[in-house]
Amino acid sequence: MMLIFLKSTGQEYLSMGISSLKLLKYVLFFFNLIFWLCGCCILGFGIYLLIHNNFGVLFRNLPSLTLGNVLVIVGSIIMVVAFLGCMGSIKENKCLLMSFFVLLLIILLAEVTLAILLFVYEQKLNDYVAEGLTDSIQQYYSDNSTKAAWDSIQSFLQCCGVNGTSDWMGSPPASCPSDPQVKGCYVKAKLWFHSNFLYIGIITICVCVIQVLGMSFALTLNCQIDKTSQVLGL
Numbered sequence: 610m611m612l613i614f615l616k617s618t619g620q621e622y623l624s625m626g627i628s629s630l631k632l633l634k635y636v637l638f639f640f641n642l643i644f645w646l647c648g649c650c651i652l653g654f655g656i657y658l659l660i661h662n663n664f665g666v667l668f669r670n671l672p673s674l675t676l677g678n679v680l681v682i683v684g685s686i687i688m689v690v691a692f693l694g695c696m697g698s699i700k701e702n703k704c705l706l707m708s709f710f711v712l713l714l715i716i717l718l719a720e721v722t723l724a725i726l727l728f729v730y731e732q733k734l735n736d737y738v739a740e741g742l743t744d745s746i747q748q749y750y751s752d753n754s755t756k757a758a759w760d761s762i763q764s765f766l767q768c769c770g771v772n773g774t775s776d777w778m779g780s781p782p783a784s785c786p787s788d789p790q791v792k793g794c795y796v797k798a799k800l801w802f803h804s805n806f807l808y809i810g811i812i813t814i815c816v817c818v819i820q821v822l823g824m825s826f827a828l829t830l831n832c833q834i835d836k837t838s839q840v841l842g843l
Contacts, residue, residue: 633830634698640823641694641709648687655680675758690716694823701834710827717820724813739795742771749782760784766801768794 658677690712697705727734748755760782763769769785770776772793777785785791792800802809 633826633833634701637698637823637826637830638695640826641691641698645688645691645695648684648691650684651680652684652688655682655684686716694827697827698830701830703831703834706827706831706834710824710831713820713824713827717817717824720813720817735799739771742795743776746771746776749777756782762794766794766797768792768797771795 655677658675658680690709693705693709693712696702697709745755746759749759750756761784763782763784763786767786769781769791770793772795774781774785774789774791776793
C-alpha cells in the first residue's frame, strides 16, 4: 500500500515538474524571441545609417562614435544574448542557459557601473562634450561627415551652434533656425535631457527589471531541468 502511494506521489511530482518545465521553457523562449526581433530591427537600422551616413561624425576625437555604429553594436549584443536564451530554453540546454545568465549579469553590472561613473564624473563629461562640440564645429566647412552631423542635429533639435549663432564664423548654415534668439545645441540637448529625465529613468528601470526577470527565468529553468532529470532518473 505504501509502495503504491509513493509511486503515485512520484508520478504526480513528475507531472507537475514537466508542466512547470514546459511553461518556463516557452515563456523564456517567446520572451527572448521578441528581443531577438528587436535586435534585428536595431541592427538593420544601424547598418542603414552606416550605408547612407546620414548623421556623420560629431566628435572628431572619437570618429567611431556615430549613431550607426552604436546601433550596430547594441543590436548585435541583443541578438546574441536573445539567441542564447531562445536556444537554451527550447533545447533545455543548461550550458546555453548559464551563458545567457552570465551575459545578462555582465551587461547589468556594466550598466550600473556606467551610471555610477556618469554621476560621479558628470561635470568632467559636460566639459568634454562642450570642448568636443566646439572643436568639431570648426571642421564644418572642411569635412563632409562633420557637416552632415551638425546639419542633422541642428535640424532635429531646432538649435544653432554649441551655445548659439555666435559660434559660427560669419553667417550660420542653412540648417540653423532663422530665429536670432535660438539656443545652442549643447544647451538645448541638456534642457531636453532634464525635461525628459523622468521618462529616461523609467525606461532604464524597466530595462533593468526585464534583465533581472530574464536572469531569474534562466536560473529557475536550469534548476527545474535538474529536478526533472533527478525524478526521471529515479
